[in-house]
Amino acid sequence: MLSDTRPGRTAKIDLDDAGEIRSFALTTGDLALSGRMLRIGALIDIDTELKAAEAAALRELVQVLSHEIVNALTPIASLAATAVAMLDDPVPPLPELREAIETVARRAASLHRFGESYRALARLPTPALRRTALAGFANDLAMLFTSRWPAIELAVEKHEAPAHLLIDPDQLTAALWAVLQNAAEALDNAPDAKIHLIFKARVGRTLIGIVDNGPGISARDESDIFRPFFTTKAEGSGIGLSLARQILRGHGGDLALASSRVGKTEFEATIPA
Structure with a gap:
């Protein structure tokens, strides 16, 4: 576990303490000593906080x-x-x-x-990660979106993107679809409705942005949008964004509302590179 945890990363491990399983956070660092590189680790008891x-x-x-x-x-x-x-x-x-x-x-x-x-x-299963070509993944998602909402322009931007992603393509499609659907329904077929789906490579991660030019999210609702079953729609189930965030976190990433105002709402998803 020590050799598998890179410096700057934190891993959760469970240890048997006299028959009681306790949870610890493992952090590591590399140290040069007498011409050799050594990796040292520190264990932090997080059992109480987790419970x-x-x-x-x-x-x-x-x-x-x-x-x-x-x-x-x-x-x-x-x-x-x-x-x-x-x-x-x-x-x-x-x-x-x-x-x-x-x-x-x-x-x-x-x-x-x-x-x-x-x-x-x-009951969301553990993602089955596999190397997936980003171009095909993004194009399939765009085709599905256009067939569902032909009146809304979807601009896919991937010129700064990596060639491949390590993902569960079915799960990530479901997650991004939930955010795209949320944006499309907010636009409500406005004549200038447009959504940007943006992929960008960053150090150690890939950013996926979904930006729409809709009316924005009410400030009083921003803290609740990822809460399971919260919805402002008469026919909404309230699990779309919550499920999307759970899928991203299952991939080792996250999903957040980056900003929202009238004319621009941006969600940002991240996954490890």
């Missing part, structure tokens, strides 16, 4: 799930009770009864979709 972070994340997840489920179940329960009450009438009003039952069915289906969305978010 606290996991507990906080679990509390937030339970809070979000309970809020969403209660919000969905409340009208379902109310309408079901109304339908039962209608059946007690000597002559049940069939049109109203049908409408109530159909609404219950639609809401139940919506709750089922919510459950499926959560399961997709919770």
Whole structure:
């Protein structure tokens, strides 16, 4: 592990401490001593911090799930009770009864979709990384986008990009598609709608920028856009950006909102080179 962790990088390792597994951060540095290069390492106990972070994340997840489920179940329960009450009438009003039952069915289906969305978010597999030609990957993504949103111009910029990426192409396509979809829906078919998909090589990483000329993200929503199930859209599931960030982090990178104002919103994804 010491030889595999390059200076400037940090690795998480788990060690057995008298039968208890504890987590440590390993950092390394190279030292020239008597004409030889030696690698030294330092272990930092992060077990307590990790457990606290996991507990906080679990509390937030339970809070979000309970809020969403209660919000969905409340009208379902109310309408079901109304339908039962209608059946007690000597002559049940069939049109109203049908409408109530159909609404219950639609809401139940919506709750089922919510459950499926959560399961997709919770069961994301480890990325199967392989060397992928960037040109073909970017062109495929652009073709898919143009077929879905022909009225929106997508400009792909890759003149500063590496020739290849080490990625899971299916997962990264899903992640970038979620951000592109978010941008396209924000543009709402404006006549001058345009999105830039930008690939740039940097030291040790590749930057992927997605920039649109839409109305921007409300300042009050900026801190929530990556929260699972948060959405400002009537039909949105609220998992797109959260899932995209999870995929990027699974690749050893990240996804962030770089900036947002009227006329320019920019998301920036990073992956290791």
